[in-house]
Amino acid sequence: MKESMDGLIAEWSKRIRAAAAGGHTLHIRGGGSKDFYGRAVTGERLDTGALRGIVSHEPSELVVTVRAGTALAELEAELAAAGQMLAFEPPHFGSGATVGGMVAAGLSGPRRASAGGLRDFVLGVRMLDGRGEVLRFGGEVMKNVAGYDVPRLLAGSLGTLGVLLEVSLKVLPRPFAETTLRFELGESAAIEQLNRWGGQALPLSASAWADGVLSLRLSGAQAAVRAACASLGGEEVGAQEAAAFWLGVREQTLPWFGLDVGGAALWRLSVPSAAPALKLPGEQFIEWGGAQRWLRSAAPVERMRARAAELGGHAVLFRGGDRQSEVFQPLAAPPLAIHRRLKAAFDPAGVFNRGRLYQEF
Amino acid sequence: MLETQSRADDQPVVGEREADFSAIDKVAVIEALARVLPVGALMYEVEDLRPYECDGLSVYRQVPLAVALPASEEQVVAVLRTCRELGVPVVARGAGTGLSGGALPHARGVLLSLARFNRILHVDALARTAVVQPGVRNLAISEAVAAHGLYYAPDPSSQIACTIGGNVAENAGGVHCLKYGLTVHNLLRVRGVSIDGEIVEFGSHALDSPGYDLLALITGSEGMLAVATEVTVKLTPRPQLAQCVLAAFDDVIKAGDAVAAIIAAGIIPAGLEMMDQPATAAVEEFVHAGYPLDAKAILLCESDGTAEEVAEEIARVREVLAASGATEIRVSASEAERLKFWAGRKAAFPAAGRLSPDYYCMDGTIPRKRLGEMLEAIQAMEGRYGLRCINVFHAGDGNLHPLILFDANQPGELERAETFGAEILELSVALGGTITGEHGVGVEKINQMCAQFASAELRQFFRIKAAFDPPGLLNPGKAIPTLNRCAEYGRMRISGGELAHPELPRF
Numbered sequence A: 001m002k003e004s005m006d007g008l009i010a011e012w013s014k015r016i017r018a019a020a021a022g023g024h025t026l027h028i029r030g031g032g033s034k035d036f037y038g039r040a041v042t043g044e045r046l047d048t049g050a051l052r053g054i055v056s057h058e059p060s061e062l063v064v065t066v067r068a069g070t071a072l073a074e075l076e077a078e079l080a081a082a083g084q085m086l087a088f089e090p091p092h093f094g095s096g097a098t099v100g101g102m103v104a105a106g107l108s109g110p111r112r113a114s115a116g117g118l119r120d121f122v123l124g125v126r127m128l129d130g131r132g133e134v135l136r137f138g139g140e141v142m143k144n145v146a147g148y149d150v151p152r153l154l155a156g157s158l159g160t161l162g163v164l165l166e167v168s169l170k171v172l173p174r175p176f177a178e179t180t181l182r183f184e185l186g187e188s189a190a191i192e193q194l195n196r197w198g199g200q201a202l203p204l205s206a207s208a209w210a211d212g213v214l215s216l217r218l219s220g221a222q223a224a225v226r227a228a229c230a231s232l233g234g235e236e237v238g239a240q241e242a243a244a245f246w247l248g249v250r251e252q253t254l255p256w257f258g259l260d261v262g263g264a265a266l267w268r269l270s271v272p273s274a275a276p277a278l279k280l281p282g283e284q285f286i287e288w289g290g291a292q293r294w295l296r297s298a299a300p301v302e303r304m305r306a307r308a309a310e311l312g313g314h315a316v317l318f319r320g321g322d323r324q325s326e327v328f329q330p331l332a333a334p335p336l337a338i339h340r341r342l343k344a345a346f347d348p349a350g351v352f353n354r355g356r357l358y359q360e361f
Numbered sequence B: 001m002l003e004t005q006s007r008a009d010d011q012p013v014v015g016e017r018e019a020d021f022s023a024i025d026k027v028a029v030i031e032a033l034a035r036v037l038p039v040g041a042l043m044y045e046v047e048d049l050r051p052y053e054c055d056g057l058s059v060y061r062q063v064p065l066a067v068a069l070p071a072s073e074e075q076v077v078a079v080l081r082t083c084r085e086l087g088v089p090v091v092a093r094g095a096g097t098g099l100s101g102g103a104l105p106h107a108r109g110v111l112l113s114l115a116r117f118n119r120i121l122h123v124d125a126l127a128r129t130a131v132v133q134p135g136v137r138n139l140a141i142s143e144a145v146a147a148h149g150l151y152y153a154p155d156p157s158s159q160i161a162c163t164i165g166g167n168v169a170e171n172a173g174g175v176h177c178l179k180y181g182l183t184v185h186n187l188l189r190v191r192g193v194s195i196d197g198e199i200v201e202f203g204s205h206a207l208d209s210p211g212y213d214l215l216a217l218i219t220g221s222e223g224m225l226a227v228a229t230e231v232t233v234k235l236t237p238r239p240q241l242a243q244c245v246l247a248a249f250d251d252v253i254k255a256g257d258a259v260a261a262i263i264a265a266g267i268i269p270a271g272l273e274m275m276d277q278p279a280t281a282a283v284e285e286f287v288h289a290g291y292p293l294d295a296k297a298i299l300l301c302e303s304d305g306t307a308e309e310v311a312e313e314i315a316r317v318r319e320v321l322a323a324s325g326a327t328e329i330r331v332s333a334s335e336a337e338r339l340k341f342w343a344g345r346k347a348a349f350p351a352a353g354r355l356s357p358d359y360y361c362m363d364g365t366i367p368r369k370r371l372g373e374m375l376e377a378i379q380a381m382e383g384r385y386g387l388r389c390i391n392v393f394h395a396g397d398g399n400l401h402p403l404i405l406f407d408a409n410q411p412g413e414l415e416r417a418e419t420f421g422a423e424i425l426e427l428s429v430a431l432g433g434t435i436t437g438e439h440g441v442g443v444e445k446i447n448q449m450c451a452q453f454a455s456a457e458l459r460q461f462f463r464i465k466a467a468f469d470p471p472g473l474l475n476p477g478k479a480i481p482t483l484n485r486c487a488e489y490g491r492m493r494i495s496g497g498e499l500a501h502p503e504l505p506r507f
């Protein structure tokens, strides 16, 4: 098993060096489940699917090391069998999603606001850089400050800095109990209430608001969930219905996400949790205690970005819309200069996923 | 753009070789700084420089050329621009409690103290955030927000003194970080100044930001990428109740297994600490925490949350501890008793200081299941080096703090203590761990970086540094060893014939 992987990695390394020398580009692809995300890319495909398998999982160490081409579904099944989970609830967006694609896309699901995001759980990586060299950063332990935190830098870099070969992730036990409550509340009242609850010692694990209804998930010790239900009120949702609902939020398979409002694009606005109502035209779905606001809207790009910036956040053109222009909020000059130099540091010839994150690199 | 950089790729990266700062003209530097700083914000007389000559690792001492004490961001910008222009190294400093020599001054450089950046700028109780200047002390944040029922979760033992800027630069942890995370998990935004004097925002008040996660790179970067001038931290609601379980074991391996069993049972305690018998004896004499002195190891396991939650968790923990062979289990019956349980653990450093004129604190992290092996190896090393070592351990996350006791006035003891420490760190790497969990590399562990990383990886660190600091002036010579240094260290280790555990794989 180990031998054959080394051969594969050596072959990829050769392809990377050839691409760098010949001025070609490569498009790293896991399952292709997130092809819709980021800017459209060109380049010869480098499929990671053959690099699969769970390298090690030590439930009592709270860590799992996985090859990048492993199906996310396979990893989650392994963890579930040990009563554990990826606490950031990554969306799959399709049955073929891979672990490498998950880390590169950096997306987190409903539990983000309370448990942390994908970047908070990445402990180590093994990767190929744009010179075709195998590098290892971080490790399998929870606390590690030796060298710069490259594993977290790679989270969400959309494959523009290198090919992930192996990742080590922190995992957590599944909660003992879980309950979902529903409340009828308007947009501003819901945002305010979510922030108030956030300041209390409550076992909150997810929130979602749309069309005047706020859903709140509580997870933790049985007694804690029961006590919180008693003090919060609201209407309790049946366990099965609740599980289907949160899966629909995570995978964006709820009817809200399927709505076609005259071909309007799906925007993601990441803002401070207590930011006031967006006051932008379109349909809205709020998550993460107010910090993530989905908007189906045909409003112009400039208006989205300006409003997001005014609220202290940024806007992403998540699905649809013009994917030839920038889909992520443009960077200010000083961080842009650092981005350029970082890209050149990892991928001097510009081989990987050129243009996926920003037009320029 | 990318094309030209590709051709330049064979050139050595800035910092990869030792830089030569010997041509720096002290008088010219002081004159230039005096032009941009108000009176009282610049010091250059040796007696004024002395207080800055070391951090918490006092075996390394060096006075800088000058100390700058800016009080505003404009002044920081001006100092950095001046140093950039004159090619002078800059070392940022918070409270100087660092334990790896990160804030050790550069002999030809300026020490930039952030001590005057001591204001809490804004607290947003609804959004649970605080915007603070980098010189604010860790504990001062929790004190300032206590009235809102909130606190800042990372709690290094040095929290009454250390600054949030230093915490960001070291990615500091505390006894509660298994459940509440390290500094990196509790930050939203850092505003910093680059060596070019440009202001850069890393992160934002939202949960993520466009582009690469530069906030993660800045955290734990030991002042080598930018100087922080403002930090936004996340605040956490104070739990209604906390309770602590003290368990005694007649065998350290059993205690280590109990830690694994607690986690395997699906419990993430608020704190999970272990002390070996010598450590227990040392603190007991000092603080009288009531620890069982016949135990080979004791565990402290804390549960927090609502009263119902704590009761449920404590019941589970007791069950697991009993099944793991604990010889005694005590649950704190009051807040006073809980604090007493912790008083011993928190007094480990001062207790070491009472036992011995000097002590040297190590910071390796290992997979928890290797704990037994590590403790046995340390015992053997005590014999070999003729020095005592007491062990306290953030057991929940595998972070080990062996305290090596020595007397610097005895010829050769310091050197033996350092070699002892180096061997522990290299064994940490060999066991699948790391040389530093939370104290940073600084100057102290720079040689051991050669054991943990290959040349290609070290070179990549220099490239990352150069992406933020092209001239290589921010804290040069720290944290990442030059390749020459590693080659030399490798030769020295092997020719000395004391390469530890040659049978173990080296990474």
Ligand SMILES: Cc1cc2nc3c(=O)[nH]c(=O)nc-3n(C[C@H](O)[C@H](O)[C@H](O)COP(=O)(O)OP(=O)(O)OC[C@H]3O[C@@H](n4cnc5c(N)ncnc54)[C@H](O)[C@@H]3O)c2cc1C
Residues within 6 Å of the ligand: B055, B056, B091, B092, B093, B094, B095, B096, B097, B098, B099, B101, B102, B103, B114, B134, B155, B156, B157, B158, B161, B162, B163, B164, B165, B166, B167, B168, B169, B170, B171, B172, B173, B174, B175, B222, B223, B224, B226, B227, B228, B229, B349, B438, B439, B475
């Ligand atoms: C008794 C004792 C107990 C300790 N316990 C713990 C513990 O439990 N957990 C833990 O993690 N650490 C612990 N430490 C270590 C130390 O307190 C931490 O590393 C702390 O974060 C250092 O903060 P400081 O303000 O003292 O920084 P300093 O020591 O002044 O500096 C540390 C590093 O940060 C850089 N720096 C400081 N300010 C800035 C800034 N504004 N911008 C850029 N860089 C900056 C410096 O250049 C240096 O590299 C302990 C230390 C002592 C003495």
